[in-house]
Amino acid sequence: MIPVVFFHFFVAFLDKKNPLDKALLVFSYSFLFIFEILLLTSDYFISGYYDYGWGFYPKAGIVHPVYLSFLFLLLFRIIYLLRQALIEDKKALLAKQNNHRYKQTKYLLWGIVFYGAASLDFLVNYGVNFYPFGFVFIIIFTLFIAYAIIKEQFLDIRAIATEMISIFLVLVALFEIFMAQTTLEVIFRLALFMVMVVFAILLIKSVSNEVRRREEMEILTKKLQKTGEQLQKANKELQRLDEAKSEFLSIASHQLRTPTTVIKGYISMMQEGSFGKVPKILKENLDKVYIATERLLNLIESLLDISRIEAGRLEFDIQPTDLGAIAKATVEDFKPKAKAKKLKLEIFSPADLPKVKADTNKVKEVISNLIDNAVKYTKAGEISVGLHQEGTSVVLSVQDTGHGVEPDDLSRLFNKFVRGNGMVKVHTEGTGLGLYFARKVIENMGGRIWAESPGKDRGSKFSFSLPLADKSKAPKIKSA
Numbered sequence: 001m002i003p004v005v006f007f008h009f010f011v012a013f014l015d016k017k018n019p020l021d022k023a024l025l026v027f028s029y030s031f032l033f034i035f036e037i038l039l040l041t042s043d044y045f046i047s048g049y050y051d052y053g054w055g056f057y058p059k060a061g062i063v064h065p066v067y068l069s070f071l072f073l074l075l076f077r078i079i080y081l082l083r084q085a086l087i088e089d090k091k092a093l094l095a096k097q098n099n100h101r102y103k104q105t106k107y108l109l110w111g112i113v114f115y116g117a118a119s120l121d122f123l124v125n126y127g128v129n130f131y132p133f134g135f136v137f138i139i140i141f142t143l144f145i146a147y148a149i150i151k152e153q154f155l156d157i158r159a160i161a162t163e164m165i166s167i168f169l170v171l172v173a174l175f176e177i178f179m180a181q182t183t184l185e186v187i188f189r190l191a192l193f194m195v196m197v198v199f200a201i202l203l204i205k206s207v208s209n210e211v212r213r214r215e216e217m218e219i220l221t222k223k224l225q226k227t228g229e230q231l232q233k234a235n236k237e238l239q240r241l242d243e244a245k246s247e248f249l250s251i252a253s254h255q256l257r258t259p260t261t262v263i264k265g266y267i268s269m270m271q272e273g274s275f276g277k278v279p280k281i282l283k284e285n286l287d288k289v290y291i292a293t294e295r296l297l298n299l300i301e302s303l304l305d306i307s308r309i310e311a312g313r314l315e316f317d318i319q320p321t322d323l324g325a326i327a328k329a330t331v332e333d334f335k336p337k338a339k340a341k342k343l344k345l346e347i348f349s350p351a352d353l354p355k356v357k358a359d360t361n362k363v364k365e366v367i368s369n370l371i372d373n374a375v376k377y378t379k380a381g382e383i384s385v386g387l388h389q390e391g392t393s394v395v396l397s398v399q400d401t402g403h404g405v406e407p408d409d410l411s412r413l414f415n416k417f418v419r420g421n422g423m424v425k426v427h428t429e430g431t432g433l434g435l436y437f438a439r440k441v442i443e444n445m446g447g448r449i450w451a452e453s454p455g456k457d458r459g460s461k462f463s464f465s466l467p468l469a470d471k472s473k474a475p476k477i478k479s480a
Contacts, residue, residue, distance in 0.1 A: 004028040006115075007074045010108070014085050021081075028074065035067055052129055060125040068122060075116045082109040103152045111144030162207045166200035173197075257300045264293045302433045306416070309440045316444055320469035321358040323394055324349040324387055330367045331385055338375050344382035345371075353387055356394045356466040358445050363466070366438040366449075370398040370462045373434065378402030381459075392471055393447070397463040405453035405460045413451055414439040435462075442466070 007028060011021050038045045047061040086109055089102035118134030118141075148154035173193040180186040267290045270278060278286065308314035331347045338345035367385075374383045381401030388395055405413065416436045435449075442449045442464045449464035 001032060003071045003074045004032045006112075007078055010078050010081060010112075013108075014081055021077075024074075024077065028070075031070060035063075038063060050124070050127060050129075052124075054131050057124045057132070059127075060122075064125065068119075071119070075112070075119075078112055079109065079116070082112065104148050104154045107144045107148040107152065107154070111141045111148075114144070115141040163204055166203055170196050170200050257297070257304070260293060260297050260300060264290065264297060267293060299433075302437060305437055306433060306440075309437070309444075314440075314444070316359045316362065318357050318359050318445060320355040321360050321363065322353075323356050323358065323363065323396060323466065324353045326360060326364050327367055327385055327387060327396060330364055330371060333368070334371045334375060337372075338383065341375060341378070342380070343375060343378055345375075345385075346382070347385040347387075349385075349387040350389075353389065353394060355469040357469045358466050359441075362441045363445070366441055366464065367396065367398075369434045369438050370464075373462070374398050374400040374402065374460075377460075389468075390465065392468050393465040394468065395463055395465045397461055399459065399461040401459045403460075404456045404458045405451060406456055407453075410451050410453065414449065438464070 044063045048059040118137040121132035121134035173196040378400045383400045447466040453460035
């Protein structure tokens with residue numbers, strides 16, 4: 001029976017749905033039944049015994065070679081199935097999905113090879129006089145299986161042990177009933193037997209549930225690992241695409257800047273009359289083209305700055321900087337633009353404001369961006385630029401009475417290509433890059449930037465902070 005049961009076990013372990021193996025199983029059990037009948041009713045299978053110097057051994061009958069052929073057929077089929085499973089499990093192992101399964105299959109394959117080597121003992125059935133030492137290979141097989149069970153969780157030994165102990169206790173309790181000598185003892189031991197049956201069922205069920213939960217957790221863990229790997233691959237692909245996009249923006253912007261600068265230069269020369277007197281109607285249109293070209297150049301510069309930031313190529317010359325002086329100069333630059341919209345633009349800056357660590361040119365770009373936005377999105381009222389010291393930082397704020405920002409937009413305003421809700425209706429030419437650039441610049445200089453607004457049509461306040469160049473200028477905290 002051993003070859004057939006082994007074959008059935010390995011087919012079940014490997015979970016093979018192959019029709020060939022199913023058919024072979026049916027044939028094997030039928031074949032086994034025939035040989036059991038032959039063994040019990042005739043001498044076709046075992047026809048006597050050999051009397052060797054070391055002991056007696058069964059003598060093979062005329063159909064015994066058929067049994068051996070059948071045995072080796074099943075043995076080679078088991079080895080083939082295990083080898084195929086090992087190849088599949090190795091692929092899973094390389095994908096870091098199923099390490100235990102691969103090792104289990106490997107130990108089982110080696111074990112069954114050694115078990116097959118024990119077939120040498122069949123030579124003794126045919127009159128070859130040597131001591132049948134095949135049990136040594138059986139011991140090696142057993143050691144491989146034991147190692148797979150203990151080290152690689154091949155079989156859930158706890159569940160098996162629980163079932164065996166439970167069955168043993170139930171059998172003992174049953175045996176005790178027949179050993180009772182009085183009716184009272186029979187009743188008592190019968191009750192004990194029933195309790196033991198219930199206890200055994202509950203115990204086995206509890207362990208089985210635990211095993212099932214653990215298997216489900218293992219399956220879930222593997223799925224999560226696989227999902228994590230897929231997300232990691234997707235993330236790498238997104239990073240690659242983002243880098244390619246940044247590179248494309250950088251190349252495209254460089255290629256666009258030169259001809260656009262040339263166009264702007266020629267338009268400027270035409271406006272100044274370098275190529276002769278320009279008619280009034282043509283001059284008006286040239287002014288519009290010049291403004292559009294200047295806007296295009298600003299957009300190209302913004303794209304170049306963004307691509308440099310994302311590629312880590314934007315250089316900073318951080319020095320002790322008078323933020324108040326830069327802010328005052330920038331406000332003066334924007335006063336004509338504010339006056340044209342009848343807006344009041346003023347600055348409030350303490351005279352003793354300490355210097356900050358910053359790149360002068362880039363922080364001027366950030367301030368210009370914030371004031372420019374305030375002028376664009378304010379129809380009437382005033383814009384105030386304020387500076388003050390907070391601990392080890394200096395804070396600059398640009399507050400206006402303009403369009404305002406809705407609460408849902410505050411958290412995402414500083415992202416790339418993002419504009420507040422309804423901003424397109426107020427100013428159609430924005431790109432959503434200015435505040436993103438400002439955030440990147442301020443963060444690279446060790447500061448932070450944020451926005452505040454009570455809501456739509458109630459104005460807004462954009463602020464950033466930069467660290468002090470000299471920490472000793474920070475106010476001292478007096479101890480009590």
